[in-house]
Amino acid sequence: MTRRPPAAVPGPACPEDLGKALALHASEHGYALAEGFNLTREEFAETVAAIGDLSSHRFGTGTAGLLDLDASPRPDKIVTGRSSLPLHSDGTLVDASPKYIILYCHRIDQPSGSGCTEICKQSDVIDNAPPSIRALLTTTWEYYVTDASHFPDVANRWMSIPATTQTREGDIRLNIAMPFTGTTNGGWHVRLPGQTVESSAHRFTALNEYMRSLDSFYVHQWQQGDILVLDNERVLHGRTEIAPGGHRHLLRGQVNV
Numbered sequence: 001m002t003r004r005p006p007a008a009v010p011g012p013a014c015p016e017d018l019g020k021a022l023a024l025h026a027s028e029h030g031y032a033l034a035e036g037f038n039l040t041r042e043e044f045a046e047t048v049a050a051i052g053d054l055s056s057h058r059f060g061t062g063t064a065g066l067l068d069l070d071a072s073p074r075p076d077k078i079v080t081g082r083s084s085l086p087l088h089s090d091g092t093l094v095d096a097s098p099k100y101i102i103l104y105c106h107r108i109d110q111p112s113g114s115g116c117t118e119i120c121k122q123s124d125v126i127d128n129a130p131p132s133i134r135a136l137l138t139t140t141w142e143y144y145v146t147d148a149s150h151f152p153d154v155a156n157r158w159m160s161i162p163a164t165t166q167t168r169e170g171d172i173r174l175n176i177a178m179p180f181t182g183t184t185n186g187g188w189h190v191r192l193p194g195q196t197v198e199s200s201a202h203r204f205t206a207l208n209e210y211m212r213s214l215d216s217f218y219v220h221q222w223q224q225g226d227i228l229v230l231d232n233e234r235v236l237h238g239r240t241e242i243a244p245g246g247h248r249h250l251l252r253g254q255v256n257v
């Protein structure tokens with residue numbers, strides 16, 4: 001299933017105007033797509049810097065202004081590697097939630113369905129949740145991070161993190177990273193307090209199925225030159241697995257406002 005976002009933003013010529021237009025659209029609709037760009041790494045970094053402040057980077061590779069998501073074949077790389085990524089809000093595991101995530105498709109050569117970005121709107125998740133899902137979203141989840149290459153400061157110990165927090169405006173937002181499913185090398189494990197990873201799994205499976213059934217669930221099939229800006233307070237995002245032999249190189253930036 002590949003649905004287009006509400007509206008693709010027409011492309012202003014200069015990086016500064018482009019970045020600002022995309023961020024404004026994302027803050028209203030959750031995310032914004034612009035197509036057909038041909039940016040150098042420097043132009044991408046300028047576009048990112050025009051959107052906001054670059055101070056909150058806590059990952060093991062890259063910088064806030066430019067991180068390479070280049071489908072590394074190394075088995076110790078998960079987020080910057082080739083596996084699927086479950087739906088999550090960025091910054092959950094490192095306690096540094098950025099406002100916007102900016103992704104640019106630098107190079108792509110992969111089959112349909114490979115390396116797609118999956119998105120769903122947090123308001124849709126929260127507002128329509130049946131009681132059993134609501135209970136899961138109002139509790140604390142426990143995480144054990146194994147992708148030490150991407151999360152060097154928090155790996156290899158259990159952490160308790162409430163599933164919701166407040167935005168700067170005082171709205172409730174999700175602060176979650178769903179467990180990995182069906183991959184041998186996931187980047188983190190998730191359990192509920194007092195339960196094991198295994199005994200928690202059926203509740204996360206129900207939440208996963210629920211989120212994927214929502215009207216706002218959107219799967220983006222990348223084309224070279226696409227720019228996708230996500231409002232991390234309004235959407236969750238994930239990734240489908242990158243098919244064997246597929247090439248996918250996104251440039252990623254993140255900013256606060």
Ligand SMILES: O=C(O)CCC(=O)C(=O)O
Pocket residue numbers: 069079085090101116117237238239250252
């Ligand atoms: O590779 C992707 O599509 C996204 C990876 C990701 O979740 C991130 O860099 O925040």
Ligand SMILES: [Fe+2]
Pocket residue numbers: 088089090237
């Ligand atoms: Fe992410």
